[in-house]
Amino acid sequence: MSLSSMAEDSALRLRGTPGASPQTAAATAAAVTAEQMAKGAPPDDAKIAGELAARTNAGTSVTGSVLTQLVKYVPTETISIYLAVQAALGTVSAPPGARECDANYTSRWVWLALLGVATVLLTLGLAYRSQKQVAPAARFKVPLVEPAAATAAYLVWTLSLPTTPLKDYCSYDATAWGPVILLAGTTLIATTAYVFGKTVTWEKVLMDAERQPK
Structure with a gap:
């Protein structure tokens, strides 16, 4: 999900926009969606797979707001920049005869930290803009x-x-632990946001013009 879309959600949530509270915890959907993402599936495809799994296994309709928690907080802008720069920097090479963990990963750590800070600043900046669009005269929350x-x-x-x-750590196996970090981390973020009710759900509201007979 883009940071601008995330900012709009936060503006609606903090400004008290009414919505329907989700009623069903999508445990199956969360597990399947995170598993699909760990296998490299695009976020949208993973979310669809999770929804289908939940409906098939539980025999019920799962609210979209629960499923979207698995991918909604992924900042597509900064991750895209990170991937582009990583590709430009190339593969880190260890000195001849040395192990991979003996290579110099300093530039990678610095770049990781800089974009982490940029993610926070972009989220706050876009949240300010979105809140002013929702309530121009209100104080920024x-x-x-x-x-x-x-x-x-x-x-x-x-x-x-x-x-x-x-x-950089010799004991770390990227092949074994990469999917674990992705699966556990994504599910933890989604579950925490859902449990504490930090979601925006939508309900259709008929306008006066729609209620009037034609």
């Missing part, structure tokens, strides 16, 4: 959930990549 969740999701996704700077 600093969102805490969205910046924290977006940064956590950014770290989860970047650290789970095959090019992760965690290879």
Whole structure:
């Protein structure tokens, strides 16, 4: 999900926009969606797979707001920039005869940290703009959930990549632990946001013009 869309959600949530509370916990959907993402499926495809699994196994309709928690906090802008720069920097090479963990990963750690800070600042800046669009005269309410969740999701996704700077640690196996970090981290973020009710749900409201007979 883009940071601008996340900012709009936070503006609606903090400004008290009414919505219907989700009633069903999508445990099956969360597990299947996170599993699909760990296998490399695009977020939208993973979400659809989770929804279908929940409906098939539970025989019920799962509210969209629960499912979207698995991907809504992933900051697509900063992750895209991170991937582009990682590709430009190339593969980290160890000195001849040395182990992979003996290579210099300093630039990767610095870049990871800089984009983490950028994620927080972008989320706050876009939240300010979105809140002013919803309520121009109201005082800005600093969102805490969205910046924290977006940064956590950014770290989860970047650290789970095959090019992760965690290879700096000789005991770390990227192939084995990358999917674990992605699955556990994404599910934890989604579950925490859902449990504490930090979601925006939508309900259709008929306008006066629609209620009048034609």
